[in-house]
Amino acid sequence: MKHVVPDDRRMVEAALARAIDSGALEIQCRIRRADNGAERWIAMRGKTYYDGAGRPRTMAGVVMDTTERRGLEEQLAQAQKMEAIGQLTGGVAHDFNNLLTVVVGNLDMIVRQPENAQRVQRLATSGLMAAKRGAEVTEKLLAFSRRQVVRPETVNPNRLLRDFKSLLQRAVGETIEVELDLDAALHPVRLDPGQFESAILNLAVNARDAMPEGGRLTLKTCNAALTPDDLAAMPELAPGEYILVFVLDTGTGMDARTLTRVFEPFFTTKDVGKGTGLGLSQVYGFAKQAGGHVRIESGLGQGTTVKLYLPRSVERASEARGDSQQIPLRRAENGETILVVEDEPAVLEMAVESLSELGYRTLTATNGLAALERLRGRERVDILFSDVVMPGGMNGVQLSVEARRLRPDLRVLLASGYVGAGIGEGQLPDDVPLLAKPYQRQDLADKLRIVLARS
Numbered sequence: 001m002k003h004v005v006p007d008d009r010r011m012v013e014a015a016l017a018r019a020i021d022s023g024a025l026e027i028q029c030r031i032r033r034a035d036n037g038a039e040r041w042i043a044m045r046g047k048t049y050y051d052g053a054g055r056p057r058t059m060a061g062v063v064m065d066t067t068e069r070r071g072l073e074e075q076l077a078q079a080q081k082m083e084a085i086g087q088l089t090g091g092v093a094h095d096f097n098n099l100l101t102v103v104v105g106n107l108d109m110i111v112r113q114p115e116n117a118q119r120v121q122r123l124a125t126s127g128l129m130a131a132k133r134g135a136e137v138t139e140k141l142l143a144f145s146r147r148q149v150v151r152p153e154t155v156n157p158n159r160l161l162r163d164f165k166s167l168l169q170r171a172v173g174e175t176i177e178v179e180l181d182l183d184a185a186l187h188p189v190r191l192d193p194g195q196f197e198s199a200i201l202n203l204a205v206n207a208r209d210a211m212p213e214g215g216r217l218t219l220k221t222c223n224a225a226l227t228p229d230d231l232a233a234m235p236e237l238a239p240g241e242y243i244l245v246f247v248l249d250t251g252t253g254m255d256a257r258t259l260t261r262v263f264e265p266f267f268t269t270k271d272v273g274k275g276t277g278l279g280l281s282q283v284y285g286f287a288k289q290a291g292g293h294v295r296i297e298s299g300l301g302q303g304t305t306v307k308l309y310l311p312r313s314v315e316r317a318s319e320a321r322g323d324s325q326q327i328p329l330r331r332a333e334n335g336e337t338i339l340v341v342e343d344e345p346a347v348l349e350m351a352v353e354s355l356s357e358l359g360y361r362t363l364t365a366t367n368g369l370a371a372l373e374r375l376r377g378r379e380r381v382d383i384l385f386s387d388v389v390m391p392g393g394m395n396g397v398q399l400s401v402e403a404r405r406l407r408p409d410l411r412v413l414l415a416s417g418y419v420g421a422g423i424g425e426g427q428l429p430d431d432v433p434l435l436a437k438p439y440q441r442q443d444l445a446d447k448l449r450i451v452l453a454r455s
Contacts, residue, residue, distance in 0.1 A: 175214030210251025368394030
């Protein structure tokens with residue numbers, strides 16, 4: 001255990017504990033070499049041997065260095081993920097064109113007849129709602145396409161599936177009905193939300209291809225307490241409490257020979273150029289990484305059912321992001337001055353207008369260097385409000401660090417259309433709130449309330 005990197009030790013300990021009961025060990029983890037300290041990925045497989053009284057005595061097996069193979073698998077998984085995103089493009093473009101038709105058409109009517117206040121308000125409200133729906137689609141796509149290391153969280157899979165349903169519907173098309181059958185008492189699980197959504201999307205795309213004339217795709221969840229008898233066909237799992245995620249389709253199904261090979265990397269029954277053969281491999285890898293298992297039941301003409309077994313977590317699931325209760329706008333009270341740093345003129349103008357309506361005095365800069373130059377002066381600046389991604393070689397995170405060196409008491413608020421963009425390998429400082437674009441005046445006021453409340 002002393003070789004295992006600290007982040008993986010709990011997982012390895014759990015796998016060893018399961019191996020004592022199940023008799024089989026199979027795990028992948030990271031270690032640090034004793035000779036040079038290099039981090040390597042290894043795969044361990046072993047078997048437990050028991051004495052006459054049934055007590056575990058020894059374990060024999062193999063340890064394999066899988067670092068290079070894992071690197072290739074990550075590249076292939078990213079390629080497969082981008083292929084899945086490519087399959088979404090048509091549906092997303094269709095949705096965006098509809099939304100933009102509403103926005104552009106309503107704005108056009110407002111400009112041509114601005115004198116009717118009631119009509120202007122109705123058209124503006126309709127356009128705003130369409131723009132918000134577009135922002136939701138963008139947020140889901142960016143979250144899915146982000147390349148990231150595994151970051152497990154304790155979550156309720158029902159929430160992830162509900163939030164992801166609209167994107168799944170676009171992936172499978174209008175001829176396929178997507179249904180959710182979710183157990184309201186579902187236990188939480190610990191997994192990487194992005195990888196879970198990627199696995200579900202891969203299964204949905206496979207189901208779509210198996211239903212060329214249309215059909216029904218059902219996502220179902222439930223709790224399950226598995227006994228040793230239940231796990232006869234899945235010896236790598238230990239008895240205990242699990243949650244099951246079913247993905248059922250009414251498609252053409254698979255024959256027995258195909259079923260034996262579905263998890264093999266690059267195995268595909270699709271025509272050349274129609275698929276990488278990595279979709280189900282990714283699903284299998286995700287299930288194993290989450291400490292679970294995946295099984296497929298299918299028959300020709302009988303559709304396909306994929307079952308994801310995921311171990312229950314005893315931790316509490318993180319709360320879903322919901323609409324916060326509306327609270328009064330926080331307006332400037334003591335002549336607070338905000339330095340707004342934004343390279344896009346239209347966005348800068350909108351931000352300044354919103355801040356002015358809230359009673360703040362504003363200063364502006366279009367890049368990090370210009371902002372630092374203003375901070376070196378003697379003008380009052382209470383808050384630095386900066387975009388994250390900017391030209392000029394300095395992003396918003398770097399600017400916040402340099403700005404606080406000049407003015408240690410300066411408060412900072414950052415904004416970005418993509419929370420991971422421009423930050424690179426660094427992390428957003430814990431004491432710096434982030435405002436997601438696009439935002440409204442209420443969102444900006446709420447974040448400023450948080451910023452000004454901090455000492």
